[in-house]
Amino acid sequence: MNLLQINNGLSSKITSxxxxxxxxxxxxxxxxxxxxxxxxxxxxxxxxxxxARALGWPVERIRVIDSDLGKSGxxxxxxxxxxxxxVEISLGHAGIxxxxxxxxxxxxxxxxxxxxxxxxxxGTLIADNDGxxxxxLYNDRLLLGLKGTMSEAELxxxxxxxxxxxxxxxxxxxxxxxxxxxxxRLPDGTVHQDPDDQVRHVIELVFAKFQELGSINKVVRYLxxxxxxxxxxxxxxxxxxxxxxxxxxxxxxxxxxKNPTYAGVFAYGRRQGDPTLRIPGRSATGLRRKPMxxxxxxxxxxxxxxxxxxxxxxxxEQIQQNGLRFLExxxxxxxxxxxxxxxxxxxxxCGHCGHHLRTVYKHTPRYVCQGMARTANVxxxxxxxxxxxxxxxxxxxxxxxxxxxxxxxxxxxxxxxxAERQRLEQHWQEQFKRxxxxxxxxxxxxxxxxxxxxxxxAELEHxxxxxxxxxxxxxxxxxxxxxxxxxxxxxxxxxxMFQNISSRLPEMWLQLSNAQRKDLLRSLIQHIIIKRPxxxxxxxxxxxxxxxxxxxxxxTPIHSERNVSRYPECVARxxxxxxxxxxxxxxxxxxxxxxxxxxxxxxxxxxxVQKIRLARGWSVRxxxxxxxxxxxxxxxxxxxxxxxxxxxxxIYHFLHAQVIPPELVLHEPRTGIYLFAKDLALLEPLKKRVxxxxxxxxxxxxxxxxxx
Numbered sequence: 001m002n003l004l005q006i007n008n009g010l011s012s013k014i015t016s017x018x019x020x021x022x023x024x025x026x027x028x029x030x031x032x033x034x035x036x037x038x039x040x041x042x043x044x045x046x047x048x049x050x051x052a053r054a055l056g057w058p059v060e061r062i063r064v065i066d067s068d069l070g071k072s073g074x075x076x077x078x079x080x081x082x083x084x085x086x087v088e089i090s091l092g093h094a095g096i097x098x099x100x101x102x103x104x105x106x107x108x109x110x111x112x113x114x115x116x117x118x119x120x121x122x123g124t125l126i127a128d129n130d131g132x133x134x135x136x137l138y139n140d141r142l143l144l145g146l147k148g149t150m151s152e153a154e155l156x157x158x159x160x161x162x163x164x165x166x167x168x169x170x171x172x173x174x175x176x177x178x179x180x181x182x183x184x185r186l187p188d189g190t191v192h193q194d195p196d197d198q199v200r201h202v203i204e205l206v207f208a209k210f211q212e213l214g215s216i217n218k219v220v221r222y223l224x225x226x227x228x229x230x231x232x233x234x235x236x237x238x239x240x241x242x243x244x245x246x247x248x249x250x251x252x253x254x255x256x257x258k259n260p261t262y263a264g265v266f267a268y269g270r271r272q273g274d275p276t277l278r279i280p281g282r283s284a285t286g287l288r289r290k291p292m293x294x295x296x297x298x299x300x301x302x303x304x305x306x307x308x309x310x311x312x313x314x315x316x317e318q319i320q321q322n323g324l325r326f327l328e329x330x331x332x333x334x335x336x337x338x339x340x341x342x343x344x345x346x347x348x349x350c351g352h353c354g355h356h357l358r359t360v361y362k363h364t365p366r367y368v369c370q371g372m373a374r375t376a377n378v379x380x381x382x383x384x385x386x387x388x389x390x391x392x393x394x395x396x397x398x399x400x401x402x403x404x405x406x407x408x409x410x411x412x413x414x415x416x417x418x419a420e421r422q423r424l425e426q427h428w429q430e431q432f433k434r435x436x437x438x439x440x441x442x443x444x445x446x447x448x449x450x451x452x453x454x455x456x457x458a459e460l461e462h463x464x465x466x467x468x469x470x471x472x473x474x475x476x477x478x479x480x481x482x483x484x485x486x487x488x489x490x491x492x493x494x495x496x497m498f499q500n501i502s503s504r505l506p507e508m509w510l511q512l513s514n515a516q517r518k519d520l521l522r523s524l525i526q527h528i529i530i531k532r533p534x535x536x537x538x539x540x541x542x543x544x545x546x547x548x549x550x551x552x553x554x555x556t557p558i559h560s561e562r563n564v565s566r567y568p569e570c571v572a573r574x575x576x577x578x579x580x581x582x583x584x585x586x587x588x589x590x591x592x593x594x595x596x597x598x599x600x601x602x603x604x605x606x607x608x609v610q611k612i613r614l615a616r617g618w619s620v621r622x623x624x625x626x627x628x629x630x631x632x633x634x635x636x637x638x639x640x641x642x643x644x645x646x647x648x649x650x651i652y653h654f655l656h657a658q659v660i661p662p663e664l665v666l667h668e669p670r671t672g673i674y675l676f677a678k679d680l681a682l683l684e685p686l687k688k689r690v691x692x693x694x695x696x697x698x699x700x701x702x703x704x705x706x707x708x
Contacts, residue, residue: 013134014055014096018125021095023057025049026085027066028073028104035070041100042069048098051127057096063088073107074155082111089118096125096132102144103151112148116141173266173299180259181233183303191303196243198430199231200306205423206230206256207307207315212416214318214547216253223248227477228427230256257319260298263312264305269296292316341365343391343517344528350383351531351539357383364388367530385530385538389556394528397542397550398521399506428478435474439467532556535563536599557600561608570596570604571612578618584609634666634675643683644690659689 027045029035035042052062068081076082082105088094097119099105106112119126120135126144127133133140169175179185182194182203193200205228209219223230229245230252246252260267271287272294292298300309307315342359350357350369357367365387442464449457509517529541538556543549561567570591577587584606591604598608630639641648654660655674664682666675676682 013125013132017123018095019056021061021124022088022093023052023055023062023096023098024085024088024094025052025062025064025098026068026081026105027064027100028068028079028081029070030072032070045100045104048100052096052098055096055127055132073103073105073111075108076106076111082106086115086118089115089122089124092122094119094122094124096127098127101128101151102147103154106148106151107155108152109148112151113145116144116148167296170268170297173297173302175266175268177266177268178235180256180261181231182306183261193304193306194231194233196231198427198434199243201423201427201430202228202231203256203262203306205427206253207262207311208423210253210257210315210318211311215322216250216257216319218547219253220248220250223253226424228424254319257315260312261303262306263309264301264303265309265312266297266299266302267295269294272296341514342367342387343514343521344387344394345518347522347525347527348390349527349529351529351541352382357385357530359387383530383532385532386556389538389554390528390530390540393540393552393554394521394525394542395509395517397552398524401524401544402505424481428481432471432474432478435467435471439464439471442467534565536565536597555597555602559599561599561611564597564599566596571616574609574612575616575618578613584613634677636676637674640676640686644686646690650690654686660686 025045025048027042027048029038029041046064049062049064053059065081065085067084068079071079073079076086085094085097089097097105097115102112105115116126116135118124120141123134123136125132125134128147133144135141135144166175174189176185176189179191182199183191184194185191206219206223209222210216213219213222224247228248230248232244232246232252234240234242234244256262260270269290271289273286274288275286277286277288340359340361342361342365344367345359346356348357348367349355353369355369357369360366360368367383367385367387367390369383442460446457446460446464449460451457505520512520524544526543526545529543531539531541533539536555536558538554540552540554541549542552558564564570573591573594573596574587577590582590587609588604588606591609596604598605601608630636635643637648637651641651644650651660651674655665660676660682664677666677
C-alpha cells in the first residue's frame with residue numbers, strides 16, 4: 001500500500017482543520033534502564049515524525065514530547081510530558097496525537113479515558129502504528145477503549161510475574177537486597193563481612209556500647225566524645241561504593257541498631273506500601289514500617305552475624321521501652337528538699353499520665369496525682385498512694401545499693417572500662433594507620449605526575465597537604481587519648497570510706513532530718529515511677545542516676561475488702577474451709593499461706609475471715625457445736641444446761657470445781673468443745689445438787705434476838 005492509498009483511506013477522518021493544528025508525537029519509555037539500552041524502541045517512536053509528514057503535516061507543525069523518557073505510565077502525576085499533552089488538547093491546539101502504541105500514552109484506564117474524553121470534545125485524532133482513530137466515532141472509541149483495557153491488563157500481568165519471581169527469591173533468601181555498611185557481596189552472590197578491620201570494629205563497638213549504656217543518645221554522645229566516626233559505604237551518588245566516615249548522629253545509630261541484617265537475618269517486607277498514606281507526585285511516600293510479625297520473610301543465619309538474634313530482640317525491646325519514657329523526662333526537676341515527712345517529695349512520677357505526684361500531709365502523708373484533672377479535665381485523682389508504703393521500700397532499696405557488696409560491682413565496672421580502653425586503643429591505631437596510608441597514597445600520586453602539568457600537580461599537592469594535616473590531627477588526638485589512662489583499682493581510702501558509710505548509714509538514718517534524708521536519696525535516685533494496676537497493689541520503678549532502674553511491687557492498705565485482689569477467690573476459699581470445719585484463726589493462717597491478704601494488712605486476719613463468713617451466714621464448727629444441744633449422741637454445755645434448767649455458766653462452774661467427774665467429760669477433737677455423755681449416772685446427781693442449791697437460796701435466814 002503506497003502513501004496515496006493511505007491518505008485516501010484516512011481522508012474521511014483527517015480534515016483541513018486537523019492539518020491546520022499541531023501534530024504531537026508522544027514518546028515514552030518506562031525505566032532509565034530502557035532509555036539507556038533499548039535504543040531501537042526510541043528510534044521506532046521518533047520515526048512517527050515521518051508518518052505525520054506523510055499524513056500531511058508540515059515539519060514546522062510537528063511537536064515531539066519526549067520529556068517522559070524513563071518514567072512509568074502507571075500514573076500521570078509524575079509525567080510532565082503527558083500533562084503538557086493534556087493541556088495542549090484542552091486548548092484546542094492539537095489536531096492529532098501520535099503514539100507508537102496505546103501503552104506509550106497511558107497504562108491505566110483513568111488517564112487513558114480522560115485523554116479520550118478531551119480528544120472527543122476538541123476533535124483531536126489519536127494515531128498509533130495500526131491506524132488513525134477519531135474518539136467521536138463509536139467504533140473507534142470502542143476500539144481505543146479495548147486497547148486501553150488490554151494495556152492496563154498487560155501491566156498487571158507484567159507486575160504479577162515480576163512479583164512472583166521476586167517472592168520466590170525472597171522465600172529462598174536469594175533476593176539481592178541492599179546490604180548495609182559492614183557487608184559486601186562478592187561476584188558469586190555470597191555475602192561476607194567487610195574486609196576492612198576498622199569498619200567491623202566500629203560496628204561491633206556500637207552494639208557493645210548500646211548493650212552497656214541502653215540508650216541511643218548515650219551511644220551517640222559517647223562516640224562524639226571519643227571522636228569515633230561511623231563508616232558509610234555510599235550506594236548512590238558521585239561517591240558510589242566509596243567508604244566515607246561521618247560524625248555519629250542519632251539516625252545513623254538507630255538504623256544500625258534496628259537493621260536485622262547485623263543479626264544475620266534476611267528480612268523482607270519491613271516497610272510495606274499503604275495507598276492511603278501516599279502523597280500524589282511523590283513515589284517514595286506511602287511506606288509504613290511493619291512489626292516483626294508482619295514481615296513477609298524473616299530467614300535467620302542467612303548472613304554472617306555481628307550479634308546473635310537474641311541480642312537483636314533485646315535491643316529492639318530496649319529501644320521500645322526507651323521511647324515510652326514519659327515525654328522524654330520533661331519533668332526532671334525535683335524541687336527543694338524540705339523537712340516534710342514525705343521523703344520522696346519532688347521525685348515521684350505518675351505511671352499513668354507522667355505528671356509529678358504532689359505530697360498531701362494529712363493524718364497519713366500521701367502522694368497524689370491530679371495531672372489529668374488539671375490538663376484533661378478528668379475528675380478525680382488518677383493516682384494516690386500512702387507515703388509510708390513507698391518510702392519504706394525505696395529507703396530499703398537505697399540501703400541495698402550502698403552495701404559493701406556493691407564494691408564488687410564497682411570493680412566489675414572498672415574491668416569493663418579496661419576492656420573498653422583496649423577497644424578504643426585498637427580503634428585509634430586503625431585510625432592512625434588509615435590516615436598514614438592515605439598520606440602515603442597522596443604522596444605517590446603527587447610523585448607520579450608530570451611536573452610540567454602544573455594544573456594536575458597543584459591539585460595533587462593540595463590533596464597531599466590535606467592528608468598530611470589529617471594525619472597530624474589524628475596523631476595528636478591519639479596522643480591525647482594515651483595521656484588519659486583509667487585508674488587500675490579502687491584506692492584503699494575510698495574503699496574504707498564506702499565501707500564505713502554503707503555500714504553506719506542505716507543506724508544513723510533515724511538521727512538525720514527529713515531534708516538530709518531526701519538529699520541522700522537524691523544522690524542516687526533520679527525519680528520514682530508509681531503505678532497502681534489494682535487498688536491494693538503498687539508497682540514502683542526506681543530510676544537511678546546512672547540510668548538503670550529496678551522494679552518493685554508492694555501491697556498498700558485500702559478501705560474496702562471488696563477491692564482486694566482475688567477477693568472472689570478468697571470468699572470461695574473461706575466457704576470451702578468453713579465446710580471442712582476450720583475456725584477463723586485456722587482459716588486465716590491457711591489463706592495467708594496461699595497468698596491472700598486483708599484490706600489493711602499484708603496478711604489475712606481472723607477478723608477479716610469472720611466478717612466474710614458472717615456477712616454470708618456461714619457458721620464454723622465451733623459455733624454449730626456451741627449453739628447445739630446435742631452432738632454425736634452427747635450433750636453440749638448448752639444441752640446439759642437445758643436438762644438441768646440452769647445457765648451455761650453453772651455448767652462451767654461444775655467443770656472447774658470437778659463436780660462433774662472428768663471421766664464423763666469429752667472434748668470435740670477440732671474445736672475443743674465440752675461434750676457430756678447421755679448417762680443417768682451423770683444427770684441424776686447434778687439434778688439433786690441443783691435442787692439443793694435452789695432450796696438453800698429459797699430458805700430465809702433465822703430471825704435475830706433483837707427482832708424478837
